[in-house]
Amino acid sequence: MYTYFDDLHTMFDIKYQQKAEEIFIHPSAAYPWENIINGTSVSDKYGNQRKMYAVAQNTFRGFHRIDKSCSGAKEEFLAYFTSKEYSLINKLLKIDSREDLNDLENMICVEIHDLLSNCNPNQLSSYNKIRKPVDLYIEHLVAMSKELDGARDKLIPFLFLPLDSQILRSLNCLIVMSWHSTR
Numbered sequence: 001m002y003t004y005f006d007d008l009h010t011m012f013d014i015k016y017q018q019k020a021e022e023i024f025i026h027p028s029a030a031y032p033w034e035n036i037i038n039g040t041s042v043s044d045k046y047g048n049q050r051k052m053y054a055v056a057q058n059t060f061r062g063f064h065r066i067d068k069s070c071s072g073a074k075e076e077f078l079a080y081f082t083s084k085e086y087s088l089i090n091k092l093l094k095i096d097s098r099e100d101l102n103d104l105e106n107m108i109c110v111e112i113h114d115l116l117s118n119c120n121p122n123q124l125s126s127y128n129k130i131r132k133p134v135d136l137y138i139e140h141l142v143a144m145s146k147e148l149d150g151a152r153d154k155l156i157p158f159l160f161l162p163l164d165s166q167i168l169r170s171l172n173c174l175i176v177m178s179w180h181s182t183r
């Protein structure tokens with residue numbers, strides 16, 4: 001039976017595959033939902049602690065606030081995912097296909113869009129503007145949330161990869177490497 005993971009085995013070397021499985025399929029640490037949303041302290045290989053976020057600050061820089069003295073997109077995303085924790089967990093546990101996950105993420109985007117009243121409305125017309133952070137939150141929650149431990153294997157193949165400049169640079173490197181290996 002063909003699975004999504006069969007593609008990974010042909011695209012990437014074994015070390016890359018093992019690291020991906022360690023992080024996404026069999027994470028050594030799982031975290032509470034709230035810690036993934038609001039950030040959590042993690043240790044690097046040297047034992048140094050630092051706070052990590054599912055969505056980094058640079059993702060939110062692109063949401064320009066109308067009134068700088070009021071909260072912006074980051075605070076609205078954090079509040080949404082924190083307040084909807086139980087509802088979203090229940091919905092994620094019922095996902096049976098990539099289409100189901102797409103529908104859920106689109107619903108989340110619509111709800112968050114309505115909360116972003118302090119953001120420049122011209123910027124919110126781009127579909128990916130809101131979808132990228134939603135994809136990132138869902139990706140990290142599925143991969144590391146204690147609350148979704150039992151559903152991780154089922155949900156990971158349905159995840160969406162948010163495309164940004166870093167991913168596109170990585171894809172370009174893969175294309176160039178692939179091209180050189182076929183010559």
